[in-house]
Amino acid sequence: MNGSSKPQFWRDSRMPYVELRKVINGREVCYAPHSHTQWSLGAITEGQSTFLYRGNQLTLSEGNLVVINPHSVHACNPIKDQPWGYLMLYIDTDWLTNLRYEAGLLDKPHWEDIMTATMSDNGWYVGFCQMADCLLRSDRELLEKQTAVVEYLTALMHELSDQTAQPRIKAPDKLQAVAEYVKANAALEVSLDSLCELSGYSPGHLIRSFKHHFGLTPHAYQINYRIQCGQRELKRGKPIAETAVNVGFADQPHFQRTFKKLLAATPMQYRQSLPNHQVDTTGDE
Known part of the structure; x- marks a missing residue:
């Protein structure tokens, strides 16, 4: 794996509720099926990839966003010999639940899954990339980064408010x-x-x-x-x-x-x- 394909992770202890991953050249970046405790939002910034989620396999292209609910098994992988770059934001589920609740989008402060799995709207894609760039830049102040995250995610949660899924069927x-x-x-x-x-x-x-x-x-x-x-x-x-x-x-x-x-x-x-x-x-x- 060449140097440009190494993943980069951004975290700030003052913002423990969010983590960002950046991959520029992901031709050899392969995932086995797995899940996260966080809610995840990703942007394909280059090329194409496959996306296995909810038993379906989709093809994603540059400009697409992916939405992954916490504890949902998934895998996103490059198409053979094709370029692939992406940004992935991991948001603490309790923090995002509270954000949705305080915005009046949840009746009670309990997590509700979002049905949407992919988005192709250019405005939301550009906004995500701008927010990610703000987080990655060392010359941006803490307040600016916090504001970028809250503003974008609050607006996105409003956009997806009609996509709330029925509660998952609880295991026996x-x-x-x-x-x-x-x-x-x-x-x-x-x-x-x-x-x-x-x-x-x-x-x-x-x-x-x-x-x-x-x-x-x-x-x-x-x-x-x-x-x-x-x-x-x-x-x-x-x-x-x-x-x-x-x-x-x-x-x-x-x-x-x-x-x-x-x-x-x-x-x-x-x-x-x-x-x-x-x-x-x-x-x-």
């Missing part, structure tokens, strides 16, 4: 208990037998039912959650080797391979976006 209590058990024991080895005993399901029925409701098998769900925990550790400046063990991986190389498979970035690339890059590199490669 037995499956919900399995999901909570997997997360509570994410750093441990969990057996299928123990999950079957907990749920009362047969192995095949458990795997099929769990994937139907959560978009991933129990094992993939556990790995995805480990990576989410790893992201939080890295954002706090924890060494990569320590993070790998803390979130349940046998060693640092395994953590690094899995992290890159799901997030198309190495742990080092992700962590280096911390303010001033002042992190402890002990034990890192």
